[in-house]
Every structure is written in C-alpha cells, then in structure tokens.
Amino acid sequence: MARSYGDGATTNGLGKGLQLATENDLSDYIIAPDPGSARLTRAVEGVDQNGEPSRISVVEERPLTIFLNAQEIVTAMTIGDYPEYLALGFLRNQGMLRDDDRIVRVDYDEDLEIVVVRTARKTSYEDKLKKKTRTSGCAVGTVFGDMMEGLENVRLPQVQVRTSWLYDLAARINRTPSLYLEAGAIHGTVLCRENRPLVYMEDVGRHNAVDKIAGWMLSEGETAGDKILYTTGRLTSEMVIKTAMMGIPVLASRSGFTAWGVEIAREVGLTLIGRMRGHRFVCLSGADRLVRDADPASVPVEDKKHRRKSGSD
Secondary structure, three states: OEEEEEOOOOOOOOOOOOEOOOOHHHOOOOEEOOOOOOOOEEEEEEEOOOOOEEEEEEEOOEEEEEEEOOEEEEEEEEOOOOHHHHHHHHHHHOOOOOOOOOEEEEEEEOOOOEEEEEEOOOOOOHHHHHOEEEOOOOOOOEEEOOOOOOHHHOOOOOOOEEHHHHHHHHHHHHHOOOHHHHHOOOEEEEEEEOOEEEEEEEEOOHHHHHHHHHHHHHHHOOOOOOOEEEEOOOEOHHHHHHHHHHOOOEEEEOOOEOHHHHHHHHHHOOEEEEEEEOOEEEEEEOHHHEEOOOOHHHOOOOOHHHOOOOOOO
16 A cells, blocks of 8 residues: 655645644644554563563554665664654755755555655765664664764754743643553654644654654744754754754753763754753753743642653663
C-alpha cells in the first residue's frame, strides 16, 4: 500500500495515528500522541518478580528506509508513525535538503517500508554518506558528514523566555496521554509556542522524534523563531545542533546535559534548560534571557502517576 503527495498538496493527515485534540489537556495540540493505536504497541506476556503471569504493552519497532530521489540514504528504526515527516526532517537536518529546494513528491510504501523524497534539483551525496558519525542517541542515531557543518553562520534570535511558560509546559506535557505512559521505552519531543504545546512526536530515538517535528515544520512552512522545543531526552551535541539548525532558539528537557552540547548552545545563542522536574530547572546557556515571572515555591509537586524518567536516554 503506497501513498504520496506532490506540489500544491496539503500534508494535513500525513502518517498514521493523527489525533486532533478534543480533550481539555489536548486543546492546543495540532498533533498529539495516539497511545491507543494498535499498530504502535503489542501486548506481550511474561512473568513478574514473583513468578506470576504478567501481560504488558511494548512499543513496536520497525525499519524505515529513506531515499532522496534515486539514492538510498539511511534505514532508521522507528515506531512507524508519520514516516513522511521523519524522512523530510531527517534529510533537512542532515543538510541534504536545502532552503531553496522544491520538493516535488514524497512517496511512502507501507508494505516495503520505504519513503522516497523527490526534489526538482538533482542530488548526489556519495561523499557525504562515506562519513558517518554514530551518535549517543538511542536506537542507533547516525549523522552524515561534519556535525558542525553549517553552524558557523547560525545565530538564533535572542528571545525572552518566561519561567511561567516552562512550568506550564512541563505540567501539561507530563499529563498528556502518550506512548511513554502507556508502554515506556520511548522518547517524546514537543514543539511549543510560549506556554502552548503544539506538536507532540514520540519515537524510540529522540533524534527521530526531533526529525518528525522538523519534517512537519518544513511541510507546513511553520516559523521557528518564536518556538520552544521540549524533549524528554538528554541535551547532547546532536540535539543542540538539530535544534539550532531548525532555527528554534530555546531547548528544554527533563534530562541532563553533555559538555559539548552546552558549549555549542553558547556558541550559537541557544537558550538551554535541563533537569526540569517540578519547580526545579537548570539553565546553562542563555540565562540572561529568562524572565522570572513565576514563584518556584508556588509550582505544585509532580503527581507520581505522571512522572517520567529523567536521567537515562
């Protein structure tokens, strides 16, 4: 089964599991997780610590091969939702799709598990593909070429960030029904504006979740300068580079930092906030852009039911 879109076509509804927000907690979402989708999880039987039968939901994992025109680029392990967005975002974040590229078609074949992105420009990335860097991302993240390529000219807008937005976002995102809360073993990334979460993507690798966001932004022509990117994963060099290359000026996470990630964030002017749990957070880049308009003592303690992992990948 294949589907495609071409010039002038809308991308609304691409991928499976699109959940238009209808509940109170989902009222701002354009795309929200669909933890009830039978295609994304599988029930598996086992035994618990007492030897008693146990049946739990586990996340599905399947390969997706991405082509740019006639050239095979990479095979990514993914949960399988929004394959077109993943392909577009991956190619964009790798610098293989340029700002002036005209995307002619994006074809997805569900049976073959292949996405082909077709551009008006003839492309060849043989030399770039020879140089691979395996990243620290789970599900074997890979980037091609020089990770720092293109960053020398990146200067992000120096936007102010209200701490009330951060607290609101953390609380709302943690309450959002998700695959993580359903089955675990997955990362989430959320595109936000001020204190509103807009697009929430999940995947087995945090890099995949970010690429889906990038693909959605590219498809919809969404601006980046007024956005915040929230992630459940570590703030590594890869995460910082992708966020900066997308033009998003603020990156926040429940998890911690790597030294190189912090160094790059400071070089490009990215506001970098981590260890966001309850009323606590740490800002290691762009602290002068924080507007402290919320009293941390007034922030409620997180409900155990909605707590997420914060120290692992």
